[in-house]
Amino acid sequence: MTSARSQSLMLGLIGVLVFLATWEVIGTYRLAGLTWPPLSTVLAFLSTPAKLPLFGRAAAATFTSVGIGYLCGGFGGLVLALVSHLIAPVRPGLDRLIAVIHAVPSIALAPLLIVLASADVTPPIISGLGVGYIFYVAATSGLATAGASHRDLFAVLGAGRLSTALRLDLPSALPAIASAMKLSVPIAFIGAIIGEWFGASRGLGLLIVSAMQNFQIPLLWSAVLITAVASLSMFALFSLLERLVQERMR
16 A cells, blocks of 8 residues: 555656656747746746745735635535535525536626625635535535444434434545545635636736736746645645545545
């Protein structure tokens, strides 16, 4: 098992190095035109002392939106999944409501949210809606995974529906919830970035749009690189958590 993990980690590391080397070669020899800078140029621009406060403020705004959207969306999705599990008659309605909200494209929803709320509140809302959908779907299916024999045991012991849900169904759903935590990370970042495109006063999304419109290529790639690294780092962290939960619940 350890050897397999080491091999997987080594292959992943090699893949990352090949990707970075390919990025550098394409940019150096202009194989994709002037809009594809070498990785070294992007890193040099990113590490310029004069630019650090700009990136720091933008990253702080975006990460705050991602954090708020992730926590609120995850908590809301779990609560709705638990309500759907406990109160069977409301389940079809909740399923349809969640599906309808998720079916509305974020890029169409953002202008409405800006009108109804404000430009700075829109990024965490869009982020939270996407995260809530993932948590709801995963938790709904995870809450139904407890075995019939365990349910019979809880019934014989006189456990109520709420007690059974909290002490049996919710622990059984932990692997699915851990998977939702991992899969929601990119959704949270995408939602926050899209929300910032539509007029937020700060954030990496605003920086990306501004750099694109003014043809500031190194600034554009730097903002994208920060977003990608942050998203991938959180994804890797929650992948590790998911593996630990699955091994514990096996």
